[in-house]
Amino acid sequence: MPDEQGTTSTTAAERALAEQLGSSLRGEVIGRGHPGYDEARAVWNGLIDRRPALIARCSGTADVVEAVRAARTHRPLVSIRGGGHQVAGSAVCDEGLVIDLSRTKGVHVDPAARTARAQAGVTWGELDRETQVHGLVAPGGEISVTGIAGLTLGGGLGLVMRAYGLSCDSLRSVQIVTADGVVRTASRDQESDLFWAARGGGRGIGVVTSFEFGLHPLGPDVAAVQLLHPYERAEAVLRAWRDATDSTPDTVTPELALWSVPADPALPRDLHGANVVITVAVYAGPPGAGATAALTPQRQFGPPLVDMSGTVPYTTVQSAHDMLFPDGDRYFMKSLFMDELSDDAIRVLVEWDARRPTPESLIVVRTLGGAVARVGADESAFAHRSARYNVSFDAGWQDPALDEAAIGWARSAWDALKPFASGGMYINFAGLGEDAADGRGAIFGSHEERLERIRAAYDPEGVFAPAARRP
Numbered sequence: 119m120p121d122e123q124g125t126t127s128t129t130a131a132e133r134a135l136a137e138q139l140g141s142s143l144r145g146e147v148i149g150r151g152h153p154g155y156d157e158a159r160a161v162w163n164g165l166i167d168r169r170p171a172l173i174a175r176c177s178g179t180a181d182v183v184e185a186v187r188a189a190r191t192h193r194p195l196v197s198i199r200g201g202g203h204q205v206a207g208s209a210v211c212d213e214g215l216v217i218d219l220s221r222t223k224g225v226h227v228d229p230a231a232r233t234a235r236a237q238a239g240v241t242w243g244e245l246d247r248e249t250q251v252h253g254l255v256a257p258g259g260e261i262s263v264t265g266i267a268g269l270t271l272g273g274g275l276g277l278v279m280r281a282y283g284l285s286c287d288s289l290r291s292v293q294i295v296t297a298d299g300v301v302r303t304a305s306r307d308q309e310s311d312l313f314w315a316a317r318g319g320g321r322g323i324g325v326v327t328s329f330e331f332g333l334h335p336l337g338p339d340v341a342a343v344q345l346l347h348p349y350e351r352a353e354a355v356l357r358a359w360r361d362a363t364d365s366t367p368d369t370v371t372p373e374l375a376l377w378s379v380p381a382d383p384a385l386p387r388d389l390h391g392a393n394v395v396i397t398v399a400v401y402a403g404p405p406g407a408g409a410t411a412a413l414t415p416q417r418q419f420g421p422p423l424v425d426m427s428g429t430v431p432y433t434t435v436q437s438a439h440d441m442l443f444p445d446g447d448r449y450f451m452k453s454l455f456m457d458e459l460s461d462d463a464i465r466v467l468v469e470w471d472a473r474r475p476t477p478e479s480l481i482v483v484r485t486l487g488g489a490v491a492r493v494g495a496d497e498s499a500f501a502h503r504s505a506r507y508n509v510s511f512d513a514g515w516q517d518p519a520l521d522e523a524a525i526g527w528a529r530s531a532w533d534a535l536k537p538f539a540s541g542g543m544y545i546n547f548a549g550l551g552e553d554a555a556d557g558r559g560a561i562f563g564s565h566e567e568r569l570e571r572i573r574a575a576y577d578p579e580g581v582f583a584p585a586a587r588r589p
């Protein structure tokens with residue numbers, strides 16, 4: 119607990135925990151006095167400033183087993199860290215124990231079986247690098263530095279999801295250390311309840327140490343459309359984009375963002391800072407005539423300001439926007455699902471876009487459907503199979519003085535769009551504490567009850583109960 123000087127003293131319980139971890143882990147145990155403490159407790163979102171008592175930097179599954187055993191004995195508050203990119207900073211906790219897998223980076227691809235096994239500290243860029251050697255992909259998120267762990271356990275929306283489904287839909291199995299310290303393999307055939315939960319409801323069921331993905335042939339080059347449209351035509355572009363997405367084949371996953379052009383030397387200087395509409399679409403298949411035909415409707419939203427379309431390496435598409443989300447800036451993201459993008463909803467989006475608090479903030483509209491919707495509603499814990507769109511309000515800024523305005527903008531814009539929403543909340547873009555305010559039902563819907571039963575069966579003492587309550 120912090121004392122009057124604001125420093126934090128070590129309690130006897132913490133010392134006992136540190137001793138057990140110190141004598142049993144191969145990886146580092148990092149406490150408040152460690153020179154690497156501040157670096158080890160920092161996460162991607164600079165808004166988050168949590169001070170755990172101990173960070174157990176696990177070197178592999180055996181370390182995770184030891185960390186879970188120690189947690190069960192000493193009962194600290196536990197958080198689990200994969201890539202550390204959850205906007206709510208759920209990977210770290212105040213005063214408790216962080217079970218940190220971020221240094222576990224093994225990836226093994228079996229090209230003949232078309233599978234990849236990746237440890238929980240791997241990022242999407244690291245996984246893509248290995249799978250692309252064989253012209254294969256696991257469908258991931260859109261920023262290469264995000265972790266495969268949190269993203270997959272929460273579902274996983276990405277640029278090829280209409281063709282291949284959510285990231286969690288390609289999971290074949292996970293290796294997981296449950297609260298009793300037992301290492302289990304969960305798949306459709308073994309520990310099937312755990313496997314069901316891991317696909318979209320994987321918070322607080324245990325510590326997943328590795329993910330086995332089924333892979334899809336794609337790349338190394340893909341055909342992609344990326345256009346910047348003038349802001350004066352924002353509403354018209356949104357309407358045309360919506361109409362085109364209605365008939366788009368499942369091989370194409372269209373996405374749209376309202377944003378300001380960053381000072382990227384690859385973009386025309388006179389546009390830096392200008393508000394624009396960006397439309398993006400990737401063809402999940404070989405470049406060529408089929409790709410051109412499928413993508414043509416995504417190029418017909420009026421004359422663009424800039425056309426960056428072409429045939430590019432899949433890894434380039436997957437990392438194209440990394441530089442726009444620098445580590446350590448301040449962020450807040452909150453999204454909702456929609457079945458329909460009506461003209462009125464489009465008007466609200468453009469109105470709220472005009473009030474964006476900083477040029478780094480943006481609104482993103484992702485298109486679901488296709489393979490995402492073909493998985494049965496109750497086949498996995500992910501509860502939003504039938505939604506057509508996910509709309510995310512992503513505030514980004516640097517100056518702490520803007521905290522209230524930036525977060526307030528995203529929350530108010532979300533409130534304004536809510537009347538048009540189909541309900542539900544995506545755990546991976548769940549704001550800061552909003553999941554608690556809006557209820558877990560918003561995230562897991564009717565699946566929450568089954569998740570509770572699974573958590574209780576595998577963790578009757580509630581070692582991971584706080585982790586289950588965080589996004």
Ligand SMILES: Cc1cc2nc3c(=O)[nH]c(=O)nc-3n(C[C@H](O)[C@H](O)[C@H](O)COP(=O)(O)OP(=O)(O)OC[C@H]3O[C@@H](n4cnc5c(N)ncnc54)[C@H](O)[C@@H]3O)c2cc1C
Pocket residue numbers: 162197198199200201202203204205207208209219238258259260261264265266267268269270271272273274275276320321322324325326327443546547585588589
């Ligand atoms: C810039 C940016 C872009 C993004 N783009 C997308 C996108 O395109 N599509 C999308 O779907 N999402 C996207 N996200 C959201 C992303 O899915 C979440 O932030 C996700 O939680 C990141 O996973 P992580 O492992 O890096 O996070 P962490 O912060 O490490 O973990 C997130 C949560 O998962 C739990 N967790 C982590 N590892 C494990 C484990 N091994 N076992 C059990 N529980 C674990 C943590 O306790 C925490 O609750 C984006 C986020 C950012 C910051």
